[in-house]
Amino acid sequence: MAQSSGKQGGLLFLYFPRLQSEYRRGHSTETALLHVMNTVYAAADAKKITALVELDISAAFDTINHDVLASRLESQFGVVGAASSWLQSYIHGRQQFVRLGRHLSPMTTCDCGITQGSVLGSLLFTAYVSAVGELIESYGLSYYQFVDDMQLLVSMDSTNATPAIDWLAHCSTTVHLWFLQNGLQLNADKSEVVLLGSPAQLW
Numbered sequence: 133m134a135q136s137s138g139k140q141g142g143l144l145f146l147y148f149p150r151l152q153s154e155y156r157r158g159h160s161t162e163t164a165l166l167h168v169m170n171t172v173y174a175a176a177d178a179k180k181i182t183a184l185v186e187l188d189i190s191a192a193f194d195t196i197n198h199d200v201l202a203s204r205l206e207s208q209f210g211v212v213g214a215a216s217s218w219l220q221s222y223i224h225g226r227q228q229f230v231r232l233g234r235h236l237s238p239m240t241t242c243d244c245g246i247t248q249g250s251v252l253g254s255l256l257f258t259a260y261v262s263a264v265g266e267l268i269e270s271y272g273l274s275y276y277q278f279v280d281d282m283q284l285l286v287s288m289d290s291t292n293a294t295p296a297i298d299w300l301a302h303c304s305t306t307v308h309l310w311f312l313q314n315g316l317q318l319n320a321d322k323s324e325v326v327l328l329g330s331p332a333q334l335w
Contacts, residue, residue: 151265153277161278168276171287174287175287176328178287179289179290179333181293181329181333181334183286183300183326184284184285185284186281186325187281187304187323188318188322188323189316190316192257193246193247193248194248195245196245197244198244205256208259219252219256222252227240227242228242257279257280260314261314264311265277271299273300273303284303290333
């Protein structure tokens with residue numbers, strides 16, 4: 133669960149969701165992969181198969197709602213006062229243009245979105261989507277996040293997989309709705325479902 137860590141040295145440090153593996157000491161793409169594979173192998177040892185749902189968010193950083201982000205930083209992470217004002221000045225009123233040689237496009241104000249590739253960009257995106265982890269856990273499913281990549285996992289008996297698959301589908305639909313309500317769109321063409329297990333279990 134995301135929570136405020138309090139103030140230390142005049143700065144407010146943010147705690148990430150428990151299963152977010154980015155911008156955390158000792159966490160990386162390698163540890164994210166190990167977590168997923170450990171879940172799969174443990175299920176296989178218990179003679180179960182695992183359904184893995186890979187979710188891809190379209191233009192994830194470009195559609196962040198600035199007001200929702202500011203509200204979430206305050207309510208879930210305790211970012212208030214001067215820290216909140218500083219972050220809002222960074223988020224709001226940003227302008228951009230395109231340059232091709234000596235030609236410049238008109239300047240336009242970015243009404244939504246945050247800068248991808250910046251240190252604060254990934255940090256703020258992580259805070260923005262933090263609540264979806266609690267939503268997934270409310271269904272009793274495992275999950276893992278790496279910035280805008282997300283995996284849902286559920287292990288099941290291969291001889292009676294229907295209930296677990298139905299529950300996974302219900303969770304996926306709820307997650308999809310949550311993203312829509314928060315201005316984000318899942319890319320159906322890049323989202324995948326994979327069944328993992330031993331040859332005997334999958335046959």
